[in-house]
Amino acid sequence: ETGVTQSPTHLIKTRGQQVTLRCSSQSGHNTVSWYQQALGQGPQFIFQYYREEENGRGNFPPRFSGLQFPNYSSELNVNALELDDSALYLCASSLALEITNYGYTFGSGTRLTVV
């Protein structure tokens, strides 16, 4: 079974630009969550997708948006990048029915630097 893969691994963007981060969920998983991990902090929940619909969102502005595709891969889009958006972005997948019994499977993340 494959794990969760994220691309790219590192990215440098300029303030004001837009960025798309990609995640391929573990095989068979239909739920994906995205987290932002700033340096020295724990991950912060951005949002979750289940069967292509957003069904949970953290305290992030609308310029953070996402998509989940029929094959359960997903994207995180961030518009109008700000310096504070610099962070490690983690994607985590799970089989929805297993959420209470298992944690998520996390990818290795995308390190975004905004300059």
Place this chain on the structure above:
Amino acid sequence: AQSVTQLGSHVSVSEGALVLLRCNYSSSVPPYLFWYVQYPNQGLQLLLKYTTGATLVKGINGFEAEFKKSETSFHLTKPSAHMSDAAEYFCAVRTGTNAGKSTFGDGTTLTVKP
């Protein structure tokens, strides 16, 4: 609302010594509790979880944690530290099954001295 507090951002132990990483949570409903480990430049790996049932849970790599409702704690322990245990550890709480939202603590960096 839910929150997690990890006491001690850095913990240093000698190889072979007891590891104790502290986690206290706040939750208005029965929580699900998790410990994750993160090695440099990697994602998070689940160490163990508590959902219901036995309050002492065993995880991978010899770690275990005990859910104490009266103390709202879920401390992580390992009897004998190994050099390979050096990493950052995160405690997380989730309430309910609806959303995948987990609230994480700020992490504890474990250093293991030879």
